[in-house]
Amino acid sequence: MWLPERHKKIIALLNERQRLTTETFALELGVSRETVRRDLIELAQTGKLNRIHGGAVPSSATPEPSYQVRTQLNREEKQSIARCAAPLLQRGCSCFIDAGSTTLALARELILHNDLQIITNSIEVARVLSHNARLDVMLLGGRLDGGVPAVFGEHTVAEIARFHVDLALISPVAVDAEHGAMSYAQHEAGVARAMLAHARTRILLADHHKLGQTSRMQVCPSNSIDLLVTNAEASAEQLAALRQSGVRDILRAP
Secondary structure (H helix, E strand, O other), X not given: OOHHHHHHXXXXXXXHHOOEEHHHHHHHHOOOHHHHHHHHHHHHHOOOEEEEOOEXXXXXXXXXXXXXXXXXXXXXHHHHHHHHHHHHOOOOOEEEEOOOHHHHHHHHHOOOOOOOEEEEOEHHHHHHHOOOOOOEEEEOOOEEOOOOXXXXXXXXXXXXXXXXXXXXXXXXXXXXXXXXXXXXXXXXXXXXXXXXXXXXXXXEEOOHHHEOOOOOEEEEOHHHOOEEEEOOOOOHHHHHHHHHOOOOEEEEOO
């Protein structure tokens, strides 16, 4: 495939899927990852796309901060949400936990818990919880993502569908009364959506910075959220709008 044809194909793939990894580009184009990296550098220099860690997004999109950066943002708020959410996991219950910085904070709060079955796509969540032999921790299979220590894709979603658990605990990018829970990346939204669909109770963990915000991919509408756990700084107006839009219950951490 000639260079101009590759560049045209790269832009077309991004417009269709919004975010792709270098490995996916290489598979789609039938070329090496090194060739793709050179192509992405050239296209980024001309403003035709934005490079992100492990891949690219369209030039019109504002890239989400990297996972490493997100784990350092609003740490106190995330810790307070995690402390508030941890007691929701009673002994004997089963749950999904997705790959987010707030759900990672939750995992650290669950270290002293007993008799829980936890199914996750997050390598970091699984690693943290593996230190407690009294927990039954299952790491889902799937394709590794270059920017997040987690697995995603069709295989991950298919494995999720084998289970029906008590709780799904999801940490979305944004929560908006009109648009519901949202994610930046299609593959992350797909995993979160599958977890919510196979749980009896759907719980979202989101600090006040995420409330009233939107992103690119809907995870679920507001009226599919059973419980939103947020922090004390969330405004009464934002919470009232979310309740009116169908969020069944809201727990605000002290």
